[in-house]
Amino acid sequence: MRDTLMVAMPKGRIYKQASQLFREAGLPIPDDFDDSRKLIFDVPDAGMSFIMAKPVDVPTYVEYGVADIGVVGKDVLMEENKDVYELLDLGIAKCRMSVIGLPDWKPVIHPRVATKYPNVASQYFRERGQQVEVIKLNGSIELAPLVGLADRIVDMVETGATLRENGLVEMETMFDVTSRLIANRVSYRMKNEAIQALCDRLQQTLQRGARP
Ligand SMILES: Nc1ncnc2c1ncn2[C@@H]1O[C@H](COP(=O)(O)OP(=O)(O)OP(=O)(O)O)[C@@H](O)[C@H]1O
Numbered sequence: 017m018r019d020t021l022m023v024a025m026p027k028g029r030i031y032k033q034a035s036q037l038f039r040e041a042g043l044p045i046p047d048d049f050d051d052s053r054k055l056i057f058d059v060p061d062a063g064m065s066f067i068m069a070k071p072v073d074v075p076t077y078v079e080y081g082v083a084d085i086g087v088v089g090k091d092v093l094m095e096e097n098k099d100v101y102e103l104l105d106l107g108i109a110k111c112r113m114s115v116i117g118l119p120d121w122k123p124v125i126h127p128r129v130a131t132k133y134p135n136v137a138s139q140y141f142r143e144r145g146q147q148v149e150v151i152k153l154n155g156s157i158e159l160a161p162l163v164g165l166a167d168r169i170v171d172m173v174e175t176g177a178t179l180r181e182n183g184l185v186e187m188e189t190m191f192d193v194t195s196r197l198i199a200n201r202v203s204y205r206m207k208n209e210a211i212q213a214l215c216d217r218l219q220q221t222l223q224r225g226a227r228p
């Protein structure tokens with residue numbers, strides 16, 4: 017097995033906060049990674065390499081052991097349901113998963129629910145004994161109730177700006193979301209010392225309150 021610790025980082029909105037947290041923990045991600053189009057970065061001094069993945073793909077890279085550890089939102093972790101260890105709540109990229117609708121929405125027998133998270137949504141309504149038809153979309157989810165594609169949506173809310181600007185309301189908060197550190201099951205055993213050391217450094221940084 018490789019000695020280098022391979023870390024799957026999500027591109028996009030989590031990356032900025034995750035890379036800042038890693039740096040605060042003394043794990044040297046060079047600044048020039050931030051604006052680069054490169055997908056693999058080696059940091060030999062730290063014995064680490066980073067791969068830049070689409071957020072939804074991070075659990076896949078970790079499950080297959082291409083990456084030993086990864087950073088991913090709890091939303092994606094629940095939706096993808098991969099066979100990985102969840103090691104640490106990093107407390108970054110905070111938002112929430114909610115059921116959203118138009119303010120004048122009236123209950124219907126078999127509502128249509130549009131979402132990027134069909135597994136999470138299906139499970140949520142199933143557990144509540146509510147029969148719904150889940151429609152998978154890939155973005156601009158708030159559009160669906162506005163144009164009559166769906167009665168409700170399940171989506172992320174952070175500032176609430178998207179809801180306000182589109183005249184939608186949060187009907188139920190399903191769960192809070194932050195980013196998590198995850199590990200491949202075999203790597204966790206074979207590289208336990210290195211993974212545990214990294215985990216400890218991140219945890220100490222979080223406890224120092226350097227991060228939210
Ligand atoms: N306001 C927000 N909306 C959506 N996700 C958020 C928000 N704030 C934090 N997050 C976190 O960021 C992750 C999504 O990051 P990002 O938007 O960069 O990726 P993405 O969903 O692949 O985006 P896109 O498909 O638009 O490129 C989510 O999994 C979630 O954990």
Ligand SMILES: O=P(O)(O)OC[C@H]1O[C@H](OP(=O)(O)OP(=O)(O)O)[C@H](O)[C@@H]1O
Pocket residue numbers: 154155156157158171172173174175176177178179
């Ligand atoms: O509460 P807010 O701060 O407005 O954030 C929530 C919005 O941000 C996300 O969309 P994103 O920007 O990722 O675009 P998308 O619609 O293409 O997924 C999410 O899907 C909401 O639409």
